[in-house]
Amino acid sequence: MKDHYYFDNAATTLPKPEPVYQFMDQFFRSHGVNPGRSGHELAVEAEAMIVQTRRMLGEFFGFGGDPARVTFSQNATDSMNAVLSGMLNPGDHMIITRMEHNCVLRPANHFERDHNVSVTRIGADSNGFVDPDEIAKSIQPNTRVVVVNHASNVTGSLQDAAAIGKIVKETDAAFILDSCQTAGVVPIAMDDWGVDVLVYTGHKGLFGPMGIGGMLVAEGIEIRPPRTGGTGVNSISPFQPDEYPYRMETGTHCLPGIAGLNAAQKWFADLGRTHGADADSSHGQACAAALAHIHEQELAATQHLQNAFSSIDGVKVYGPEVGQPRVSTLSINIKDLPADQVGAMLDADHAVCVRPGLHCAPDVHELLGTVPQNGTVRFASGYFTDDEDLKQAVEAVRDLAES
Ligand SMILES: Cc1ncc(COP(=O)(O)O)c(C=O)c1O
Numbered sequence: 001m002k003d004h005y006y007f008d009n010a011a012t013t014l015p016k017p018e019p020v021y022q023f024m025d026q027f028f029r030s031h032g033v034n035p036g037r038s039g040h041e042l043a044v045e046a047e048a049m050i051v052q053t054r055r056m057l058g059e060f061f062g063f064g065g066d067p068a069r070v071t072f073s074q075n076a077t078d079s080m081n082a083v084l085s086g087m088l089n090p091g092d093h094m095i096i097t098r099m100e101h102n103c104v105l106r107p108a109n110h111f112e113r114d115h116n117v118s119v120t121r122i123g124a125d126s127n128g129f130v131d132p133d134e135i136a137k138s139i140q141p142n143t144r145v146v147v148v149n150h151a152s153n154v155t156g157s158l159q160d161a162a163a164i165g166k167i168v169k170e171t172d173a174a175f176i177l178d179s180c181q182t183a184g185v186v187p188i189a190m191d192d193w194g195v196d197v198l199v200y201t202g203h204k205g206l207f208g209p210m211g212i213g214g215m216l217v218a219e220g221i222e223i224r225p226p227r228t229g230g231t232g233v234n235s236i237s238p239f240q241p242d243e244y245p246y247r248m249e250t251g252t253h254c255l256p257g258i259a260g261l262n263a264a265q266k267w268f269a270d271l272g273r274t275h276g277a278d279a280d281s282s283h284g285q286a287c288a289a290a291l292a293h294i295h296e297q298e299l300a301a302t303q304h305l306q307n308a309f310s311s312i313d314g315v316k317v318y319g320p321e322v323g324q325p326r327v328s329t330l331s332i333n334i335k336d337l338p339a340d341q342v343g344a345m346l347d348a349d350h351a352v353c354v355r356p357g358l359h360c361a362p363d364v365h366e367l368l369g370t371v372p373q374n375g376t377v378r379f380a381s382g383y384f385t386d387d388e389d390l391k392q393a394v395e396a397v398r399d400l401a402e403s
Contacts, residue, residue, distance in 0.1 A: 009382035082226035128157030155319030165194030212257025
């Protein structure tokens, strides 16, 4: 019997791999200094850890550009705001989808209302899939950015980023991919897919802590600095340096957060080398093997829940059908019970942690018709979800549906 059966991995993964906790603690104690500022040995070593993390993340995401263009921020929301405000100008057009998180919807609404940017919102089918051809049809001469949520944090539907990238490549627009639900969950090939800006957050599938995220920016993409201030380099210059990463990063870094990502990257590579990758494989190759293994395991858990929930009278399962591309996020409702009430009962009576509600993605619930029920109840399995968790989730849902 566990204290908690954790199915809120789409919000934040728990637990993290053990080396993440250990390295964060150890590095913060031994090297908790201001990297890139002072020239002493500890600061140089702390900076070296940051540089190594940029390099590993670049390989992890299939990005062959300068690792300095792998940048850090507080989280995906911060980076999404930075890239949009750094690229859009009055008179521009942007394309988003109705599968977006509020980290895209709200900035888009503000640009539309306050800054004379026109917005096209592409719909999705009833399983949560966007048709790339709809994006192609919506491109205009002034389309500056196309922003797509790689996988929905409500339905788990995984969009065809490669097909969308191919379409956007033929235009003057930039393709921005929100990888919050896919980074660390499925392999991402930024360069091959034609992604211009990849926005990531650290605390979900990447197994880092909260407070760290960022973006990777392809060569040739122009983004104005989101903020200006100290960088530790070229201090005599009155203006923010143009060079990466300083263009995107200012002020003291979240060193413990970057240390967490660093340890997690090494954990991914080790996992890959015990699941199909050669002992001497590159970081990128080893991580690709790890991601194939993680995705397979998470899909098995999701499929188990999907089958079990679908067989319970009164339970409605939303999102992709079995076999359609997806991640582990699975939304359900029980009879006509409000989602928040179900979430509270799952927690109080069964120690099952889920996320009920609109999941910061109101348009998805409009599409699913779940707004009147206060959204859906979201089960998101993770790499550390085990059979006991799955059994408890199914028994808990059956209990509520039958009562
Ligand atoms: C698809 C998607 N985009 C963006 C975000 C925002 O991430 P963060 O809160 O870490 O900025 C989330 C987090 O829930 C998400 O699921």
